[in-house]
Amino acid sequence: MIESINDKISGENYNTINLGPTHPATHGIFQNVLTMDGEKIIHAESTVGYIHRAFEKLAERRPYNQITPITDRLNYCSAPINNMGWEMTVEKLLGVQTPKKVDYMRVIIMELARIADHVICNSILAVDCGALTGFTYIFQQREKIYEIFESICGARLTTNIGRIGGFERDFSEQTWKLIKDFLTEFPKAFREYESLVNRNRIFMDRTIGTGPMTPENALNYGFTGPNLRATGLDYDVRVMNPYSSYQDFDFTIPVGKQGDSYDRYMVRSAEMWNSISIIQQAMNKMPEGPYHADVPEFYLPPKEDVYTKMEALIYHFKIIMGETKVPIGEVYHSVEGANGELGFYLVSDGGRTPYRLHFRRPCFIAYQAYAKMIEGSVLSDAIITMSSLNIIAGELDA
Amino acid sequence: MGVDTKVTIVAAPEGHSEAGFFATSLDKAVGLARKNSIWPLPFATSCCGIEFMATMASNYDMARFGAERLSFSPRQADLLMVMGTISKKMGPVVKQVYLQMAEPRWVIAVGACASSGGIFDTYSVLQGIDKVVPVDVYVPGCPPRPEQIIDGLMRIQDLIGNESLRRRNSPEYKALLASYGIE
Amino acid sequence: MKALTNRSKVAVNKELSFMERLYFPAIIKGMAITLSHLFKKKATLKYPEVQKEFAPVYRGKHVLKRDEKGAENCTACGLCAVACPAEAITMTAAERKKGEEGKYREEKYAAVYEINMLRCIFCGLCEEACPKEAIFLTDEIVKTSYDRQDFVYGKDKLVEDMNNRIDITKRQKKY
Amino acid sequence: MELIFKASLVVAIFVVTLLVALYSTFAERKISAVLQDRIGPNRAGPFGLLQPLADGVKMFMKEEIIPTTSSKWLFIFAPCLAMLTAGMSSAVMPWGGNLIIDGETYSLQVADINIGILYILGITSVGIYGIMIGGWASDNKYSLLGAIRASSQMISYELAMGLSVIAVVMMTGDLSINEIVKGQPGAHWNVFYQPLGFIIFLICAFAETNRAPFDLPECETELIGGYHTEYSSMKLGFFLFAEYINMFVSCALIAAVYFGGYNMPFINDFGWSPNTVTIVGTACFFLKIAFGIFFFMWVRWTLPRFRYDQLMRLGWQILIPLSIINVILTGLGIIVFK
């Protein structure tokens, strides 16, 4: 269709290329039908929905505590942020106040998850530029983050970490040790990676000026997170609406200038350094206290109590069966996900499952700008732009 | 689609005397070569794809099995690794990719979603890719650990090593493909 | 646009110095880095030969525990199935008969207990839901297989072997 | 006798070329692995040494797919052409000095034609037709893009390559490779006299062999497989093979033109017999080639790749002017010093 219209306009013959859904550079599965003039992209049209999994419908049929594992699979590169965003949303609805220690523990985990996510994005950007080796160096550090997650919750990627009200268990000695090791190891490895890639002129030439964006346009397209900050606007949910005691930590908001791929890359890099510093601060200031809020109606009692105490047994059954009273109401809570503002709009009618749960998925909203961003550039740029936007298929299609 | 899921005879090398499944010595030699040179086509759609990256990266290094040359062109691939949720919209694409692959070809379903739909028993998700293409090895887990993915690869290697060259021309195999509507 | 906070900090420097313009300094530096890895210890875990020890709380294959006398803990209450987001657990309850006290701890037991390992997402909610400490996830991985029927694990595969008991005390520890 | 020797030399060189190319694929996998803190293939045979064999057998046994919309004969012809030209170019390489057997002198060079360098440049530019025809005949848009990229890249970089060679030829005064090698005895290698020309030549060699950072014709993340996307089985094998042979020949050419070929410092100080000197020289030559191949791989696994227009800019706006300057400087140098 497009081809024929354009043909009429210019009298030239354009070429149509189908970029995706199984193209190697589309990591997940995005389809873009490109109308090309040689290597130049004249028009692009994105198709999404190739892994639409009906999260929102699924969430209407699952009790609150079973939704945590579903949120894992939204942005699977940084599952803990989703988990905790969801838990905080429910806590907001229930009016649960979490202890400071829980907040700090959450901050540590979320920042680790952010590093894990940005590591993927930045190293894959280099891979798409053709430099594979940096990816393998930095991925070893990601394995370390996996180990930390595994020692807390027992899984590497889809963590299902934390519970409504706090954590399922306290961090063990081993976990603290792993985190400390990570804090000393990661900066070294990351510095090495940065000196391998950051100032390499080939890499800079490839990324500077590809997929630029103005802040006004970005805002209009609903960009958030690093992609918005790369354009120069310092919107960060952690600062604007601090959750989980983020106001206690001192960190800057890295911003870019032109909103091109290099800006996005550098903003993510700087955010990783910030995350390291936040984790360090949280470790230093870690308060004493319980690792979960005292809410017997929502937080499972310890197993010993279930056998011995009637009250605990009743709560146990009620929580598992999803029969605890949930207030009627609606609540929107957002966290700074690795790719932007990850929002949860939860409507409860007091039943065992949410009446409606809508996820504000930053990738989904940002990705609609992609087709416009690559028009007029060349095929190689389109691929770089896609990588640097860090679109995660799970989050895109929900 | 709509194929009875119980048709999974690909994997079962039943004793079939002549020109059948059992490998002869030439078959063995070729099998040995093939199994050490599996070029996977990663059809990574979601979470499992990230674990696949971990499998390819330094810590687990799938290259040790001779399987590190990812060939994104289906023509050159030996092993289709489907990793992640396959929605009904994606189903035909998987089948298309499978059709484009050159014989001999194998399929691994990595992870709960690809194998059975996993947690996503929903209107939009294909309940296991064996509804559109024949699957040789299933890898459970959501997502599977790299160890499990390597395990799956080694199972495929076993399968390849013990397979007759002519199995692909055997009536059983043709019947299997026919049951998926593949000529 | 106006800045929203006073915490923003420009993180990008796109100006190339003359040396950087020449390509070579960065290339040589990069090549030195990759070359230095030639002599480093390899990070690879040789998996089938060397197995990594998983965290004690790892969520792998399930086990149905027995108590010290060898009686099955499970009472077929069905809470694990209710708690399962993937709906992978199926069971049939049966009444314990006289003389079976040594086999089943509670008066009811699961005559059939099946977990579909292909469906299972190993989230650990069943373990949390169990009021009888009967089901646990272990640090063992589920093996791959050729046939999807092999993945419906019945009691034969799930119930622990008394001669080869699985230690789950570490899992329960809340620190 | 002469004939028998030449025939056996041809066979030997052919076998060696194939072997080197075969094991280059293995070396690439191993080198990439060790640079990336990995182990690399280690299952096929001891240390994975049979890996290339496994790949070869597998490819031979794989189904051939010829897309129905492709031009069938060209589709088949293309990989053959690529392979053929790759194999031909090693004919003029002087693999060593002279062997003296029974008082007769035999040159370790198949054909000492007096325009050796031109021959190699010519043959490699025919080789591009293999890629171009292959990409075009596949009737796949990605392949076509790859083919277009390959041909324009070749054309642009051949100019600079030729110009940088001219500087060397000006110094030697001969187009025969053997003469060029003989012109750099001991450690008087051209690389010390022609550093700029060497760098230009090296960059162009990367581009001519389609190796990273100039692997645009096939770059996996953009064009899937580029010109060989539609190829399966041994036809793909030929393409991949041709790439490695080209790399081998390029390294040999670099070693011959800039690193003194079979020359080696102090080789005549040991008082060895001429035959020993020749054999040691040949070994030395292969050592240089091996280092060259390692260098090619090392670069590939370190650097990101260029974009198409940047590649063209580098070729036309930087390398060609530089190589012209190099020619002028060389001319001035010759006038001043000789």
Next chain:
Amino acid sequence: MESNNAEHTKIVEALNSRFASSIKEIAEPFGALTISVDSNNIKSIIAFLASEEMGFSFLTDVCGMHYDTTDELGVVYHIHNLYTNTRIRLKTRLPKAKPEIDSMVSLFKSANWQERETYDFYGIIFKGHPDLRRILNMDEMDYFPLRKEYALEDGTRTDKNDTMFGR
């Protein structure tokens, strides 16, 4: 920080002075200003809020709803003034028989896909949308899956026993 009361009063006053007839209900559940408005006027209300004067320059989210008690559909907008850091939730209700509402694409480009998604899930027609097609589901789908009357499961699953799960 979100429950900025003075700011909320200001907004409510501004809206009341212009669109008094369109505003049905104003509430502040969990500190978030929630305004139920008439669906016919939604575009002018949002246009007013998005203007320089009010400064709600960021459309955070658009999502659909199905109120099965009254069998109505609805669209919920979240908009955000980044400078005063105020969020407003605007709720509309539409009759299920004729679910039509104005599109916001001319104001916010980000509304484009979100509205398509809402159409895909609930069948809500956005008037003036440049390209209202299904986005996540297949084009051949003939129902709107997130409406409450449709089942979640696809029905082909054979390996479970529903009675086990209390659903």
